[in-house]
Amino acid sequence: MAAEDRISGLPGDILDHILGLLPIRDAARTSVLSTVWRDVWLSLSQLIFDTNFFIHIHDRYIAESTMFVINKILMRHNKPIRKFVFHFDNFFWAKRDKKTSWVELDEWLLYLTRNGVEELDLSFGSSAYAYVLPNFIFSCSTLKKLCLHGVFVEPINVSCIFPNVTSLCLKRIQFDSKNLFYSPTDLPMLESLECGDISGFNMTAPKLRSLKISNVFNMTSHGVLPFTLDLKPISSLHLDHCSAKDIIKEFRRLGKQGTMLNVGCLKLCLRVLSDEISAFIKLLQMCPNLYKLDIELSVSR
Numbered sequence: 001m002a003a004e005d006r007i008s009g010l011p012g013d014i015l016d017h018i019l020g021l022l023p024i025r026d027a028a029r030t031s032v033l034s035t036v037w038r039d040v041w042l043s044l045s046q047l048i049f050d051t052n053f054f055i056h057i058h059d060r061y062i063a064e065s066t067m068f069v070i071n072k073i074l075m076r077h078n079k080p081i082r083k084f085v086f087h088f089d090n091f092f093w094a095k096r097d098k099k100t101s102w103v104e105l106d107e108w109l110l111y112l113t114r115n116g117v118e119e120l121d122l123s124f125g126s127s128a129y130a131y132v133l134p135n136f137i138f139s140c141s142t143l144k145k146l147c148l149h150g151v152f153v154e155p156i157n158v159s160c161i162f163p164n165v166t167s168l169c170l171k172r173i174q175f176d177s178k179n180l181f182y183s184p185t186d187l188p189m190l191e192s193l194e195c196g197d198i199s200g201f202n203m204t205a206p207k208l209r210s211l212k213i214s215n216v217f218n219m220t221s222h223g224v225l226p227f228t229l230d231l232k233p234i235s236s237l238h239l240d241h242c243s244a245k246d247i248i249k250e251f252r253r254l255g256k257q258g259t260m261l262n263v264g265c266l267k268l269c270l271r272v273l274s275d276e277i278s279a280f281i282k283l284l285q286m287c288p289n290l291y292k293l294d295i296e297l298s299v300s301r
Contacts (some may be wrong), residue, residue: 002070002086003214004239005034005256007154008033008034008036008037012040012043012054015036015037015040016040016043016044016045019040019041020043020044020045020046020048020083023050023052023053023056024047024048024053024073025043025053025056025237027044028041028073030039032139035129037176037210040078040081042076042078043077043078043109043136044077044079044081044084045078045079045080045081045082045083046081046082046084046085046119047052047073047074047077047081047084047085048083048084048085049085049087049096050084050085050087051069051087051089052086052127054066054087054089057069057187058214062114063193064081067104070104070108071104074108074111078108080115080116080117081112081115081117082116082117082118082119083117083118083120083121084108084109084112084117084119084120084121085120085121086105086121086122086123087121087123088123088124088125088130088131089124089125092209102131102132103186104132105131106134107279109134109136109137110134110136112125112148113136113137113140113142113143116142117140117142117143117189118142118143118145119144119146120137120143120144120146120147121146121147121152122149122151123147123148123149123151124150124151125149130150130151131151131152132151132152132154133151133152133154134155135154136159138156138161138162138190139161139163140162141163141164142164143162143164143165144164144165144167145165145166145167145168146162146165146167146168146169147169147171147237148169148170148171148173149169149171149172149173150171150172150173151173151174152173152174152176153173153174153175153176153179154176154180154202155176155178155184156179156181157182157183158185158202159182159183159185160185160186160187160188161185161186161187162187162189162190163188163189164189165187165189165190166189166192167189167190167192168187168189168190168194169194170193170195170196170198170256171194171195171196171214171252172196173195173201174200175198175200175201176200177200177229178201179201179202182202183201183202184202184204184226184228185201185202185204185207186203186204186205186206187203187205188206189207190205190206190207190208191207191208191209191210192208192209192210192211192212193205193208193211193212194211194212194214194238195209195212195213195214195224195225196213196214196215196224197229198225198226199223199224199225199226200226201226202227202228203226203228203229204228204229204230205229205230205286206233207233208229208230208234209232209233209234209235209236210234210235210236210238211231211234211236211237211238212237212238212239212240213238213239213240213242213247214240214241214242215240215241215242217301223250223253223254224250225250225254227254229254230261231246231254231259231261232261232262233262234261234262234263235262235264235265236259236264236265236266236267237263237265237287238264238266238267238269239267239268239269239270240267240269241262241269241270242269242270243252243270243276244270244276244280244283245276246283247277247279247283248279248283250261251286258285260277260286260287260288261287261289262289263286263287264287264289264291264292265287265289265290265291265292266284266290266292266293266294267295268283268294268295268296268297270296270297
């Protein structure tokens with residue numbers, strides 16, 4: 001007598017969660033087990049094409065087949081995709097016509113934004129500013145979480161973008177210089193922001209409560225944050241691999257030096273140099289409502 005298959009009898013949302021934890025190549029393999037698993041694969045709510053996926057295709061097949069594989073997966077999919085991850089890197093770059101690649105990606109993203117996508121994660125690694133973010137992303141009403149790495153953003157001359165995005169991560173983003181000449185763009189629902197440098201973007205975020213600033217060393221005169229970003233509502237501040245002196249310099253540039261922040265939770269992963277102790281103390285003094293402090297220091301002479 002065959003053993004009872006209890007896993008296949010689990011509710012569909014649990015099976016979807018199980019497959020979502022697997023690398024996409026392993027999730028696809030489950031489709032041969034039974035019609036139940038095939039249906040789960042074809043309706044998977046998240047598709048993650050990360051670096052491991054690209055390496056697998058590159059090593060096992062030919063690089064040119066990568067986009068064909070992704071196209072085939074999307075064409076056979078029969079349910080809304082809530083989460084879409086695309087992590088592209090240099091090893092694939094020389095093997096593919098750049099323009100054609102991004103036309104295909106534009107088409108995928110247009111399909112996703114019209115069919116209920118809630119989370120997008122687009123990364124181009126060391127391929128600096130290889131992809132120009134299409135304008136329709138800015139108006140997607142279902143999008144709640146967005147992470148961008150290594151993209152170029154053309155001029156944004158609208159009063160509001162990302163109408164329902166609550167979490168935004170921007171790393172190595174190049175904004176067109178024309179953005180500085182436009183009125184601030186509002187992100188009305190944004191609560192959490194992670195960035196390295198968004199000084200080239202005039203923005204406001206009235207509901208912003210959590211701010212993470214990453215990798216700020218030897219800051220240039222243009223700074224890191226936009227002048228229009230209000231820091232007072234922020235209750236959680238995370239400084240990741242930053243110089244305390246540069247952060248204080250940034251507050252001074254924004255006219256915030258001496259301003260008391262409303263930060264209650266402060267996480268510091270700082271490089272503290274011998275001449276930065278006073279800046280470190282000033283940073284703590286700016287947070288009189290602090291109740292939680294997490295410090296990771298790298299001390300240099």
